[in-house]
Amino acid sequence: MPDHPSPLAPDRPLSVAPLWQLKRTESPTPLSSDLTCDTAIVGAGVAGLSIAHALVGNEKVVVLEANLVGEGSSGWSAGILSSATTIDLDVMEKLIGEENTRQFVFFFTDSIAQMKQALALNDEEWQFGKSIYIEAGKKHRQLIEEELTARRRFGLGATYLDHPDLLKPWPHTGAALELPDESAVHPVKLLLALAARVVGLGGQLFEGVRVRSWRHDGERFLVDCGDHTVSATNLIIATGIKSHQWREFSDLDRVCVPVTSHVLVTERSDEIAKMVKESQRIAMWDTLELYHYVRYLPDGRVLVGGADEPGSTPGQALNPSHPRIQELYAWAKRRHKVKLPEIACAWRASLTVPADGLPLLKVKTVEEGLLASVVTDGIPGAFLLGNIVSRLVREGEHPIAKLIASNRKLPADVSLLALTPSGSPLRDALLKAGFARLAFKDARV
Numbered sequence: 001m002p003d004h005p006s007p008l009a010p011d012r013p014l015s016v017a018p019l020w021q022l023k024r025t026e027s028p029t030p031l032s033s034d035l036t037c038d039t040a041i042v043g044a045g046v047a048g049l050s051i052a053h054a055l056v057g058n059e060k061v062v063v064l065e066a067n068l069v070g071e072g073s074s075g076w077s078a079g080i081l082s083s084a085t086t087i088d089l090d091v092m093e094k095l096i097g098e099e100n101t102r103q104f105v106f107f108f109t110d111s112i113a114q115m116k117q118a119l120a121l122n123d124e125e126w127q128f129g130k131s132i133y134i135e136a137g138k139k140h141r142q143l144i145e146e147e148l149t150a151r152r153r154f155g156l157g158a159t160y161l162d163h164p165d166l167l168k169p170w171p172h173t174g175a176a177l178e179l180p181d182e183s184a185v186h187p188v189k190l191l192l193a194l195a196a197r198v199v200g201l202g203g204q205l206f207e208g209v210r211v212r213s214w215r216h217d218g219e220r221f222l223v224d225c226g227d228h229t230v231s232a233t234n235l236i237i238a239t240g241i242k243s244h245q246w247r248e249f250s251d252l253d254r255v256c257v258p259v260t261s262h263v264l265v266t267e268r269s270d271e272i273a274k275m276v277k278e279s280q281r282i283a284m285w286d287t288l289e290l291y292h293y294v295r296y297l298p299d300g301r302v303l304v305g306g307a308d309e310p311g312s313t314p315g316q317a318l319n320p321s322h323p324r325i326q327e328l329y330a331w332a333k334r335r336h337k338v339k340l341p342e343i344a345c346a347w348r349a350s351l352t353v354p355a356d357g358l359p360l361l362k363v364k365t366v367e368e369g370l371l372a373s374v375v376t377d378g379i380p381g382a383f384l385l386g387n388i389v390s391r392l393v394r395e396g397e398h399p400i401a402k403l404i405a406s407n408r409k410l411p412a413d414v415s416l417l418a419l420t421p422s423g424s425p426l427r428d429a430l431l432k433a434g435f436a437r438l439a440f441k442d443a444r445v
Helices: 046-055 089-096 098-119 138-153 187-200 240-245 247-255 270-279 323-334 379-395 412-418 425-443
Strands: 035-042 061-065 126-134 159-161 176-185 204-207 213-216 221-224 229-237 256-266 281-286 293-296 302-310 316-318 343-354 360-366 369-375
Touching (some): 046 061, 046 187, 061 229, 138 159, 138 176, 247 256, 247 360, 302 323, 360 379, 369 379, 412 425
Parallel strands (some): 035 061, 035 229, 061 204, 126 281
Antiparallel strands (some): 159 176, 213 221, 256 343, 281 293
16 A cells, blocks of 8 residues: 655644544654564554454554544544444344344444443533434334334343423424433544543554555564564454555445534534523434434534435535535424524545445454454444454454444345445446435435
8 A cells, every 4th residue: 555654743733523622641652663473463553452452451562553642533423322222223124133133222322322331421422311202204203112112122222202391492293202220422532532541542643644554474464564564463454434445444434334424513502502402402413314413512502414425525615505414404394394504614524334234344364363454434334343353353253243244134225235336437437326315315314
């Protein structure tokens, strides 16, 4: 891979979403010598750092980041940690069965709880409360009821709301689910806290390190970082959107979808701050097919995300007048009785989403070591991958590793996508057709 050195000036602004910009208090550490370790992890996004956090203390861990911590897709996310928006229980049950789904739900929710306890971020950095899932149209009551049944069957709490007094902030809503034990975070502060904990527990983190290539010499992985080499028993690739660029993992591109999402954040509102404090509700989404959501921040700002489209683009701040941002803003205003403040900032960013929504893991045993690559579309999935990969490294197995393996059973439409060569006109056409179909369903609500 080409070498593009990244400046490590500690006082330069982090290249993250406008809402999450901050100055670091510590200087980044460059790689200045050859190293030997048990596990080398390429990528210090939330997945790479979660894996490092789960391993550190039991073995020597080295994390290599091409830029600065937080400057990947993790630093452009909305920071919502929710089992409800990530797991489609009905689809999962059809694919892997009830017992496997039950196991997955347990490990998924437990990984969020473990990380919350380990990092001990304050209430501003890690919100904890309730989410609400509302019906977007009169024909969507059944979706709400099906979600309630599925959550109860798999031990996830939910309260059915159909009284107007309980649904005051959301017009034209006849029913909704209130979901407990939900979280949202400041993603960059999460990453920096996770990085500090990894280093504090004995791990090593180097920034501004471009990994050119790697090879296995029969005993160990030798990772070429330009002027220096890292030797490791295990090698984990956690570069997310760029994972498929590595020859060994190029096939992952076939079961992933590049998605560009748009986000806006409003000015502060005392009325919304009061609503958040009294109701403890931190997020809302509805039964529309396309992925639109709202996050309520404690200070009364409202974050609105969605307006997804296929394709990949670097993270970029946008003018509030951008058509996709105005589309999102109009959607959010229709969904609220309370007046939304003006837009303060907006951005768009990309991620690679496993086509069936579950975290993706490809593992290969090489001699006595492990070569693995991970992809996930959200922070909770990254926490889960941390627990799974760490146990694979230490013990060689995890109860649900096969459920997220790259060769797992896929839904029919995803299987068709996986058979289509990456970068081909047919694949591009299938992606555009899929997004158009979802947009058409939304327009009929």
